[in-house]
Structures are given as C-alpha cells and as structure tokens.
Amino acid sequence: MIKNREELYKQRIDAFTTLENSAAKKSSRVSWLRVIMFLIGVAIAYQLFTTDNEKAGAVSVFIFYTLFVVVIRWHSKLEFVYEQYKLLRELNQQEIDRLHGNLKAFDGGEEFINDHHPYTSDLDIFGPNSLFQLINRSVTSIGKHRLAQWLRSAAPTQTVTDRQEAVASLANESELDWLQDLLALPMHYKHNEESATGFIEWFSGKSFYKQYPLLKVLVFVLPVLTLAAIAAWSYGASGYIPGAFLTLQFILAYRFRVERDDYYDKSIGIYEAMRSYTKQLRHIEQKKFSSPQLQALQSKLRQSGTQSSAIIHKLASIIDYFSWRLSTLMAFFLNTILMWDFVWMYRLESWKDKYLLQLEEVLNTLSEFEALASIAAFQHAHPAYAVPELSDVPFEFRAFNMAHPLIFSVKPVANDFEMQGAGKTMVVTGSNMSGKTTFLRTVGINMVLALMGAPVNAQKLRVAPSQVYTAMRTVDNLAENTSSFYAELKRLRMLLELTEQGLPVFYLLDEILKGTNSRDRHSGAMALIRQLHKRNASGLISTHDLELGEMEQELPGSVENYSFNSDIIGDKIEFDYKLHKGICRSFNASKLMQLMGIEIEEKV
Numbered sequence: 001m002i003k004n005r006e007e008l009y010k011q012r013i014d015a016f017t018t019l020e021n022s023a024a025k026k027s028s029r030v031s032w033l034r035v036i037m038f039l040i041g042v043a044i045a046y047q048l049f050t051t052d053n054e055k056a057g058a059v060s061v062f063i064f065y066t067l068f069v070v071v072i073r074w075h076s077k078l079e080f081v082y083e084q085y086k087l088l089r090e091l092n093q094q095e096i097d098r099l100h101g102n103l104k105a106f107d108g109g110e111e112f113i114n115d116h117h118p119y120t121s122d123l124d125i126f127g128p129n130s131l132f133q134l135i136n137r138s139v140t141s142i143g144k145h146r147l148a149q150w151l152r153s154a155a156p157t158q159t160v161t162d163r164q165e166a167v168a169s170l171a172n173e174s175e176l177d178w179l180q181d182l183l184a185l186p187m188h189y190k191h192n193e194e195s196a197t198g199f200i201e202w203f204s205g206k207s208f209y210k211q212y213p214l215l216k217v218l219v220f221v222l223p224v225l226t227l228a229a230i231a232a233w234s235y236g237a238s239g240y241i242p243g244a245f246l247t248l249q250f251i252l253a254y255r256f257r258v259e260r261d262d263y264y265d266k267s268i269g270i271y272e273a274m275r276s277y278t279k280q281l282r283h284i285e286q287k288k289f290s291s292p293q294l295q296a297l298q299s300k301l302r303q304s305g306t307q308s309s310a311i312i313h314k315l316a317s318i319i320d321y322f323s324w325r326l327s328t329l330m331a332f333f334l335n336t337i338l339m340w341d342f343v344w345m346y347r348l349e350s351w352k353d354k355y356l357l358q359l360e361e362v363l364n365t366l367s368e369f370e371a372l373a374s375i376a377a378f379q380h381a382h383p384a385y386a387v388p389e390l391s392d393v394p395f396e397f398r399a400f401n402m403a404h405p406l407i408f409s410v411k412p413v414a415n416d417f418e419m420q421g422a423g424k425t426m427v428v429t430g431s432n433m434s435g436k437t438t439f440l441r442t443v444g445i446n447m448v449l450a451l452m453g454a455p456v457n458a459q460k461l462r463v464a465p466s467q468v469y470t471a472m473r474t475v476d477n478l479a480e481n482t483s484s485f486y487a488e489l490k491r492l493r494m495l496l497e498l499t500e501q502g503l504p505v506f507y508l509l510d511e512i513l514k515g516t517n518s519r520d521r522h523s524g525a526m527a528l529i530r531q532l533h534k535r536n537a538s539g540l541i542s543t544h545d546l547e548l549g550e551m552e553q554e555l556p557g558s559v560e561n562y563s564f565n566s567d568i569i570g571d572k573i574e575f576d577y578k579l580h581k582g583i584c585r586s587f588n589a590s591k592l593m594q595l596m597g598i599e600i601e602e603k604v
Contacts, residue, residue: 004383005095005099005380005381005382005383006096006099009092009093009095009096009099010092010096012088012089012092013089013092013093013096016085016086016088016089016092017089019085020082020085020086020089023078023081023082023085024082026078026082027075027078027079027081027082030071030074030075030078031075033071034068034071034072034075037064037067037068037071038064038068040064041060041061041064041065041067041068044060044064045057045060045061045064048060080188083188084181084184084185084188087184087187087188088180088181088184091137091180091183091184091187092180094106095377095381098133098134098381099381100408101129101406101408101409103128103129103130103133103134104128106133106136107132107133107136107144108126108127108128108130108132108133109126109127109130109132109133109136109144109148110126110127112125112126112132112148112151112152113126113127116494117152118467118468118469118470118494118498119444119448119468119469119470119508120151120152121473122441122444122470122471122472122473122508122510123441123444123445123448123468123470124406124441124445125151125152125445125448126148126151129406130406131151131405131406131445131448131449132147132148132151134378134405134406135147135151135374135375135378135454136374137183137373137374137377137378138183138186138370138371138373138374139186139187139191140186140191140273140276140277140367140370141191141192141196141273142196142197142363142366142367142370143186143366143367143370143371143373143374145367146367146368146370146371147370147371147374147375150371150452150453151448151452154448154451154452154465154466154467154468155451155452155453156465157390157465159453160390160450160451160452160453160465161390161453162293162453163293163372163375163452163453163454164387164453165291165292165293166291166293166294166297166372166376167372167375167376167379167453167454167455168291168379168387169289169290169291169293169294169376170291170294170372170373170376171376171377171379171380173380175376176380178283178287179373179376179377179380180377181283182280182283182284182369182370182373183373183374183377185276185279185280185283186276186279186280188276188279189272189273189275189276190272191272191273191276192269192270192272192273196270196273196274196277196363197360197363199266199267199269199270200356200359200360200363202266203266203348203352203356204352204356206263206349206352207349208259208263208345208349209345209346209349215252215256215342216346218252218339219339219342219343219346220343222245222248222249222339223249223337223338223339225245226242226245226246226249226337227337229241229242229245230242230337246336246337249336249337249339250336252339252342253335253336253339253341256342259345260341260342260345263322263341263345263348264322264323264325264341267318267319267322267348268319268322268323270319271316271319271320271323274312274313274315274316274319275316277309277312277362277363277366278309278312278313278316280366280369280370281301281307281308281309281312281362281366282307282309284298284301284366284369285298285301285302285307285308285309294372297365297368297369300361300362300365301362301365303358303361308358308362308365311355311358311359311362312359312362314351314355315351315355315359318344318347318348318351319348321344321347322341322344322345322348324340325340325341375452375453375454375455378454378455379454379455382405382455382457384459385405385455385456385457385458386455386456386458386459386460386461387455387456388446388449388450388455388456388458388461388462388463389460389461389462389463390450390462390463390464390465391420391462391463391464392464393420393421393464394420394421394422394464394504394536394538395419395420395421395422395424395464395466395504395506395538396418396419396420396462396463396464397417397418397419397420397443397447397461397462397463397464397506398417398418398420398460398461398462398463399415399416399417399418399443399446399458399460399461399462399463400416400458400459400460400461401414401415401416401458401459401460402414402415402416402417402442402443402446402456402457402458402459402461403415403442403457403458404438404441404442404445404457405445405446405449405456405457406445407438412457413435413576413577413578414458414459415439415442415577415578415579416579417439417443417562417579419538419560420464421538422504422535422536422537422538423532423533423534423535423537423538423558424538424539424558424559424560425529425532425533425538425539425540425541425551425555425558425559425560426539426540426541426559426560426561426562427540427541427543427548427549427551427552427559427560427561427562428440428540428541428542428543428562428563428564428579429542429543429544429545429546429548429549429561429562429563429564429583429584430542430563430564430565430584431564431565431584433575434564434565434575434577434584435564435575435577436510436542436563436564437472437510437511437542438577439542439564439579440470440472440508440509440510440540440542441472441508442457443508443540444468444470444508446458446461447463447466447468447506448468450463451463451465451468464504465504466503466504466505466506467498467503467504467505467506468506468508469494469495469498469505469506469507469508469539470507470508470509470510471488471491471492471495471507471508471509471510471512472508472509472510485513488512488513492509492512492528495507495509495532496531499532499535499536499537500535502536503536504536504537504538505535505536505537505539506537506538506539507532507537507538507539507540507541508539508540509539509540509541509542510541510542511542511543511544512524512525512528512541512543513525521545522545522547522548525541525543525545525548526547526548526551529541529548529551529555529559530555533555533558533559546583546584549561549583560581561581561582561583562579562580562581562582563579563580563581563582563583563584564577564578564579564580564584565580565584
C-alpha cells in the first residue's frame, strides 16, 4: 500500500512541477510587462511635459499609474499561484519523506514535551522521531496547539466518533486536492511561535479611548483643522494657527508614544497570521461538505451573518494601514498632520468591540479544521491503517496485526493481542532485545491514536476509552537531586494517585523497580500488582523477573503471562518479535555479553 501511495504522490509532484514551471513563465512575462509599461509611461509623460502639454501629461501619468497598479496586482496574483504550485509540490514530497520515516525536517513539537505527563515522553509523542512529526501538517500555531492537545488527552467517545467521521470525509481520494490546498495555504506566510490567543488576551484588556474620551474627538477634528489652517496660511492667513495645531499634535504624539508603539508592536506580530487565516477561512467557507460534522464546524464560521474570513481580513487591513507609519517618505506627513497612529488605534478598538469575542471562536474552529486536516492527510497516506472501534466493555483491547507506526528501518512485526476487564495485569517476559518494551509502546501509541480519533497501525482494533499511563524511561535528575530509582518510585506513586480518582487507567510499565536488588524488586512488583488489581485499572508490565509469572496462579484470570523469545544459533541470536502465551524460557544476556567480548565462564 505504501508503494501505491508513494507512486500517487510522485505523480502529483510531476503534475505540480509542470504547473509551477508554466506559472513561473507567465509571472515572468507579466513582470517584464510591468517594466515596459513603466518605461513607456515615463517616456510619454516626459515628452508631453517637455512640449508644454501639461494637461495631457497629467492625464498620461494618471492613466499609466492606474495601469501600472493593475499590472502589479495581476503579477501579485500570478506569483501567489506560482508559489502555491511550488508548495504543493513540496508538500507531496514531504508525504513521501514521512512514508520512509525521514522525519528530521519536521516540527517535533518540542514545546509540548513534558516529562511529568502520563505518557507522552515514554511513547515518543513529541520530539525527534515522534508521532507529532508523523501526523502534524499544520504550520500555524493554533493548528499545532490543537493537534498537540488531542495527542495529550483522550477525547470523549462521541467526540472521537465525530472526528473519525470528519477525517474519513477529508481523507477521501476525491478531496485530496482541496485538502492539500488547505494545508499549503498557510505556508505562504510567516507564523510566529506565539499563539494568536496571546494577542486576544492582551487586546481584551485594552481600552485606550475609554480612558481618554476627549482624544477620540481630537483624532478626527484636529487633522481637519490643521489642514484647513495650512490651506488658509497658503492664502495669506497667519502661520501661528497651523503652527499651534501642529505643536498640539506633536505633544499628543509624544505623550502617548509608548501606547502607540505598544499597539503597533502587538498587532503587527499577528499580521502574517491574520492573512493566512483569511485565506484558509475563505477556502473552508467556499467548500460544500457532505460530512455533518464538517458542516457543523463550517456553520460556526457564519453565526454572526458575516463571513469569518471578512472579519479577519478587516483586522489584517487595519494592521496593514497602521504599518504605514514605518514609511520614511510618509511617516512625517501621516503622524505630524493626520494623527495616523491614533486613527488606526481607534479602528483597532472599534474592531475589538465588534469582533474580538468572535475572533476567539473563529480561531478555535479553524484550529479544529487544521487538526482534522493533519489527521486526514495521515489517514490518506496510510490507507491500510484501521479506523478503531470504541468499546463499552471496560479495558477491552482487541488488536489484529498491530504494529508500531514509527518503525521504518525494517518492516515492523505485527502482533495480535486481546484483554478486557478491570484489575487485569498482563505480565510480558522476554530476553534482551526481544521486543517486549517495543510491544508495550506499540499498545500505548495505538491507544493514543485511537482515542484522539486517528487511524491505527493495525488490521483491526477495538479499544475501550481509558487514561493511558506509562513508566518506562525514568532517569536520574541531578538538578532535582533525584536518583533513577527514586524517579521511578515517584512515577509509580503518580500512577496510584491517578487510580484513586476513579477514572479507568490503562498502565504500561517497563522493568519496574529495576534500580534495586532482585529481592526488593520482586516483592515490590508483586505488591504493586496486588494493589492495582483492586482498583479501576488494567495494563501490561514487562519484566525479566520470572517470579512475577507465578502470580498467574495467585490471581487466576487476573494475571496472564505473555512472552517474547529468541533463539541462539551458533554465534547469532535470532528474534521473531512475536508475542506468545506463557513465560519466556529463553534468555540471551550471557550470549550478548560474549558477543561484546566479555568472557563468560561456563558452569559445569
């Protein structure tokens, strides 16, 4: 199946390369047309003015300037089309890179890494070679944060079902062009890491003109009076009057320089993002969806009777006009005579009073579309992945041909596995490097995918909603003066505290209590299993401790043994990475040490 998808993406790369080259040629021709038109306009205007045809010269300047602006806009649109084809070509290449596990170039969501989270660090959800790199296609901060939120917490059953239905619709082959256009549009713009919600939080507390109501009057009256006084002065009136008005404007500008800069700095920081959101929203608003879930999301963008894209575009336009203050040629005139900054601060606050609350809802809806689009692209790239079924049987986990989605160097070995019911512990024993830890991570990462509404790397999966909890990569922390053993104890304490809350907890524990002696490790692990047996929790524990397998007799039906085995053939150790019932009876530590050059004395 991967080969088929790879061929599809390669075909799309070829098609977009052809379109890109064609668009580049057209853009180049129009660019030269712009230059030629400018030169012709200058020549004609020069000829008319030097032959005392001032009126005709003025008309020619107006005509050629208008035509020049029209051609510039035409060229800008052609450049956007060219850039879109280029981005679509790159996007399809990225899909091929993901199929081969080349994830280094993709955002790993490092800002979401949290070693105290119930499972993200142990299951490679964020960071290098992570699930986030594999799934995320969004470049906007709101899209990335929404997807990260879904990866960090299981959704309610109905929400998962709704997402699955929406994703299935977007992942349909007939929707691929629309889907990839949505993913490519924000790539035209720069996106700051700071979320747009930061702007909302800052702006919601601003009320500059409510603090200075008289200034609101001056903003519109004073520039008119200044211009009128300047005009009167040119006809012989006193120059003191325009001088007084200009002085007053200078005093006001100096008095509120900090506020002016603050409004501009905060707003210009989201300008590119607002332009990006406008494009994405228009793309969504113009689409006719068949999915009820997507239709419901789309309807949220029209609740006020005004298209959300128009609201965001208006904000972007205000910020754009505000930025004219940076023009060297215009700054003196704009802020010395027209109180330019104050005018656009007023327009910003007027926009805020009408639309700020709606902006938050719009961005929330857009971020959901982006997260769904990421999952849909992931599902499209992996058509063999199953859409999991949610179960109402406590702790049911029934998988057929389940494998790890982040294993690319070799073909991952798939396993079947099933369990159900509270108070169950599956003890997984196995020799070194046999795959028991990887199996636990396979169970965990597919549960995370299932409970966020994404497809899973399995032929079939039925899973009951629960809180996933892991204890696998506990290490020492010198800054906190914490040993690896104590760090593991803290992790297990968090597990017990979580089970006390009554929510179903599905735990995955790897080589627990490995930092102490075998007697304490054995007794401690057994005590933990007995304690978890009495709570609303079930899960898997991997271990080298064969004595834990004896608990199958102590708690029949609640503790079951599984294992991964290896075979030593000559100087080689062979693994099948297949899950078997029962305790592991083949271990390879001595052989591994011998292969590394450590001389092991054979017992007679």
